[in-house]
Amino acid sequence: MTLNLIKHANRLGLSRTFxxxxxxxxxxxASATTIxxxxxxxxxxxxxxxxxELPAVTSxxxxxxxxxxAFVVSRERGFLPRFDPMPELPGQFSKLESLxxxxxxxxxxxxxxxxxxxxxxxxxxxxxxxxxxxxxLAVKAAKDPQADARLLNALFRDYCxxxxxxxxxxxxxxxxATGKYAPGRSVLPAQLxxxxxxLAERLGHAPFMEYASxxxxxxxxxxxxxxxxxxxxxxxxNMELIRAFEDAHGSEKGFILVHVHMLAHSGAVVSSxxxxxxxxxxxxxxxxxxxxxxxxxxxxxxxETMETMWGKSNPADYLKFRSFIFGSGPKKMSAMFPExxxxxxxxxxxxxxxxxxxxxxxxxxxxxxxxxxxxxxPSNELTSMLRNFRAFRPRSQRECLAMIEQRAKAIGVRxxxxxxSKSARAKALYILLLDQNREFRDRHWRFTKTxxxxxxxxxxxxxxxxxxxxxxxxLSVVLDVLDQSFGDFTALDRAELRNKAxxxxxxxxxTSAELLAAVEQAGSRAATQxxxxxxxxxxxxxxxxxxxxxxxxxxxxxxRRGMLPDDYPTAAFDKLAAARAMKRGPVGCDGVG
Numbered sequence: 001m002t003l004n005l006i007k008h009a010n011r012l013g014l015s016r017t018f019x020x021x022x023x024x025x026x027x028x029x030a031s032a033t034t035i036x037x038x039x040x041x042x043x044x045x046x047x048x049x050x051x052x053e054l055p056a057v058t059s060x061x062x063x064x065x066x067x068x069x070a071f072v073v074s075r076e077r078g079f080l081p082r083f084d085p086m087p088e089l090p091g092q093f094s095k096l097e098s099l100x101x102x103x104x105x106x107x108x109x110x111x112x113x114x115x116x117x118x119x120x121x122x123x124x125x126x127x128x129x130x131x132x133x134x135x136x137l138a139v140k141a142a143k144d145p146q147a148d149a150r151l152l153n154a155l156f157r158d159y160c161x162x163x164x165x166x167x168x169x170x171x172x173x174x175x176x177a178t179g180k181y182a183p184g185r186s187v188l189p190a191q192l193x194x195x196x197x198x199l200a201e202r203l204g205h206a207p208f209m210e211y212a213s214x215x216x217x218x219x220x221x222x223x224x225x226x227x228x229x230x231x232x233x234x235x236x237x238n239m240e241l242i243r244a245f246e247d248a249h250g251s252e253k254g255f256i257l258v259h260v261h262m263l264a265h266s267g268a269v270v271s272s273x274x275x276x277x278x279x280x281x282x283x284x285x286x287x288x289x290x291x292x293x294x295x296x297x298x299x300x301x302x303x304e305t306m307e308t309m310w311g312k313s314n315p316a317d318y319l320k321f322r323s324f325i326f327g328s329g330p331k332k333m334s335a336m337f338p339e340x341x342x343x344x345x346x347x348x349x350x351x352x353x354x355x356x357x358x359x360x361x362x363x364x365x366x367x368x369x370x371x372x373x374x375x376x377x378p379s380n381e382l383t384s385m386l387r388n389f390r391a392f393r394p395r396s397q398r399e400c401l402a403m404i405e406q407r408a409k410a411i412g413v414r415x416x417x418x419x420x421s422k423s424a425r426a427k428a429l430y431i432l433l434l435d436q437n438r439e440f441r442d443r444h445w446r447f448t449k450t451x452x453x454x455x456x457x458x459x460x461x462x463x464x465x466x467x468x469x470x471x472x473x474x475l476s477v478v479l480d481v482l483d484q485s486f487g488d489f490t491a492l493d494r495a496e497l498r499n500k501a502x503x504x505x506x507x508x509x510x511t512s513a514e515l516l517a518a519v520e521q522a523g524s525r526a527a528t529q530x531x532x533x534x535x536x537x538x539x540x541x542x543x544x545x546x547x548x549x550x551x552x553x554x555x556x557x558x559x560r561r562g563m564l565p566d567d568y569p570t571a572a573f574d575k576l577a578a579a580r581a582m583k584r585g586p587v588g589c590d591g592v593g
Contacts, residue, residue, distance in 0.1 A: 049400060050074055050274065051082055067145070069203060070153040071212060071394030075274075078266025079362045079397060080217055080234070086154035087221045087242050093155070095127050096134045100158055103165055105320075106247040115245060115324075118173045120165050121185065121576045128191040138195035142202040153218055156203055159196040160214035161243045163188060163207075164324050164356075170574035171336050172245075172323035174564060181323065181458060181563050182570040184336040190345030197346045204395040207343065208328060208353035211259075211360035212393050215325060219243055220260045230301065234264035236312065246321035254312030255321075259358065262305045266363060268298035273370050273404060280411045285421040292417070292429035293510055295367075299436035302363060306443055318451040325462045327355030332559040333464030357463030358444070359389040362397045367437050369405035371430065372414035376481050382473040385465050418488055424496035427489060428515040434482040435522035441475040442529070449540075457551070458562025459544065466558070468544065472537045479530040486523030 051057060051074035056064035070081040089097040102123070105116035114120040128134060138155050141147045167184045174182030188196075193207075200207035209215055220239045227238040239257050241248040272295035279288035329337035329352040340350030368374045377383040390401060412420065417430035448467055453459060459467045494516060501513040548554050553561050564570060571577040 049396070049403065050270070052076070063146075066149055068149065069394065069396065070149055070218070072396050073270055073400045074267065075271040076267050078263060078268070078270045079212070080260070080263050080266060081153065081212075083150055084222050085157065085218045085220060085242060086150045089154060089158060090151070092137050093134050093158075096138075096158060096162065099123055099127060100161055100243055103161070104244045104246065104248055106250065108249070115165055115169060115172065118169060118573065118575050120169050121574070122579075124162065124166055124192065125189060125576070128189075135191045135195045139198045142195070142198035152199060152203060153213070155195070156199040156205060157214040157218045158243065159192060159199060160209040161245075163192050163196055164209045165245065166192060167328065167341060168324050168326060168336065170570065170577070171326070173573035174570060175319070175323050177573065178564060181336060182568070182573050183338075184326075184328075184341075185574065185576070186337060186339065186350070187342045187344055193343035194345045197343060206353050206392055207351075209325060209356045210392055211356050211358065212362075212397070215356040216256050216259045217263060219256060231261055231264035231305070234260060236261045236305075236308070244321075245324040246317075251313040251317035252321045254309065254314075255318065258305065258309045258312050259361070261308075262302050262363070263361075265298045265301045265305070268294060269302075269363060269366060270400075272298060273366055276370065277404070277407055277411060277413065280413055280416045285423045285426060288416065288421055289423060289426050289429060292426060292433065293508070295370075296429055296432055296436065297509060299363075299367070299433065299440070303436060303439050303443065306440065309447065315451045315455070319455055322452075322462065325356040327462065327464050328352050332466075332557075333460065335458075335460070335560045335563045354389070354392060354464045355462035357389065357461060357465075359386070359461075359463050359465070360393050362393060362401060364437065364440055365390055365401050366404055367433065369401055370408050370413055371417075371433055371437070372408060373434070373437065373478065373481055374405055375409065377474075377477050382465075382470055385470065386474060389463060389465075418485065424493035425500065425512060425515065427493055428497060428512075428519045429510075431482065431485050431489060431519050431522060432515070434478065434485055435518075435526075438475070438478045438482055438522075438526070438529075441471065441478055445471045445475055453540065453544075456562060457544075457547065457553070460559050468537065468541055472533055476530060476533060479526050479533070482522065483526040483530065486519070486526060489519060489523065 048054060051068075051072040054068070054072070056068055068082065070083065071079070072082050073079060074082060099114070099120070102114050103120055104113045107113045114123055138159065141151060141155060167188060169185070171181050171184045174180065197207045199205075203213070205213050211217065219242050220234075221242050222233050223238050223240060225233055227233045227235060229235040229238070236254075236257050239260060241253045241256060244252050244256075246252050272291045276288055276291035276295065279285075279291055326336055327334045328341045330340050330350075331338055333352070333354060337350075337352065340352035342348070342350045365374075377386065391398060408414075414430070417426045421427075448461075448471055452461075452467060461467050461470065465471075497512040497516040501511060501516070504511050504513075545554070548556065548561050571581055
């Protein structure tokens with residue numbers, strides 16, 4: 001079976017066209033493979049970019065619309081896929097579908113799934129090696145120009161789930177048994193590697209689990225299209241998970257679907273960002289104020305939804321499924337795969353990709369880029385990591401974010417808000433958007449402290465960033481810019497808002513009096529929070545160092561803390577490795593050992 005798939009890969013030319021960089025550093029992850037289309041250096045010329053304005057849509061040509069990728073940025077659905085994901089694969093992919101349904105540790109009937117017993121890897125080799133049907137048909141679909149876009153999206157999602165489950169099964173088995181992680185499987189078998197890479201090449205993704213294209217934004221099922229709420233049909237109560245590693249009805253569901261619920265408001269974000277830039281280009285201060293107000297309201301709803309994570313996903317449960325969303329290295333970015341992973345039938349040398357991460361979401365990067373915050377990040381390794389994370393998302397979103405950054409800089413959105421519009425209201429709205437950015441990143445940091453830092457010795461994020469430094473670094477930049485911007489909010493600005501409050505137009509959703517009060521609160525908080533953050537990070541770093549020393553890991557590199565020792569017999573957590581050892585036999589029996 002494997003030999004046939006390798007021959008099939010050679011016929012496809014995958015082994016020639018799929019040329020990954022080896023042992024990637026944080027700085028090189030953005031260009032991990034040649035199958036990932038480069039972001040155009042002049043994205044502003046690629047107009048129109050919104051789904052509603054694309055020729056394929058305005059012409060109404062069904063074939064042209066089907067040819068569009070799943071993720072096209074739109075005013076209606078924002079950064080969500082343009083269609084709801086396919087919840088179950090068609091019958092011709094029954095073997096893969098069966099594996100994924102039996103994969104989840106906590107099955108609906110109360111039984112233990114394949115991953116709970118360490119049986120997923122053996123099942124993949126046994127069941128997908130009986131026939132080439134699933135793998136060959138997936139490759140065929142990837143090469144078919146007329147293939148259904150929903151099917152391609154679903155196949156990529158499902159091969160990503162199967163890949164992460166296969167590679168990280170021993171890692172999770174070790175964690176459940178010892179509380180520490182073990183290395184994953186370093187070779188991805190051809191029956192997974194070849195179709196996954198063919199699909200990745202077709203769709204412009206990296207051949208590994210991603211936030212948008214697989215784990216989160218392609219992994220929800222809407223229960224009723226007629227459901228009504230302030231979030232439309234994409235409300236947490238109206239969605240179910242399609243795939244899950246640990247429990248499709250528990251905290252993993254909460255973790256994923258709260259993110260989807262947040263993205264229900266991304267259409268308003270996309271619309272407001274575009275309208276704000278058009279207003280600056282036309283020097284229309286009133287339209288600019290309106291766009292910023294709508295953007296502020298959207299981010300308030302996003303942050304309110306984000307806050308529901310505490311109740312939807314129990315912090316004590318996060319580590320039960322975290323094992324499966326780590327990346328494949330290299331080195332300090334994932335100790336589970338220090339040399340990366342060999343994709344059998346695709347490339348002889350190992351490849352490495354970051355794990356699934358909320359850092360791949362496009363909401364905050366869009367806000368960073370519109371407000372000009374991106375220009376304030378210092379030139380250092382952590383900023384490079386932030387930018388590299390932005391490469392691992394659908395192509396349309398990569399191009400959209402690049403366009404927003406370049407266009408907002410060229411037309412001077414920040415200076416228009418703070419000076420050129422001559423509007424205290426625009427300045428106040430701009431400052432409050434920075435404060436929404438602060439609130440989002442602060443909450444993310446609080447999540448991380450509660451869900452991970454307080455519960456795990458392994459403080460490398462699933463995306464590969466150093467948790468104790470990366471998130472505080474980004475939050476500190478926001479706090480500095482917020483504090484600086486508040487310092488530029490003058491007595492004249494305050495007087496203008498007070499005067500406007502006396503004769504406010506009825507169409508404002510946020511009154512000038514409310515704006516003024518909110519700006520004062522945001523400004524007074526920024527400098528104080530910055531000082532508290534610095535002390536907190538220093539205290540946490542010392543506490544983690546003391547914890548490592550007490551556990552006898554003081555001399556262990558930070559990225560390896562929480563891992564089993566190198567000499568630990570980790571084959572006990574991998575049934576495939578154990579089976580190979582049994583076949584070799586003891587030294588002196590068959591001469592292999």
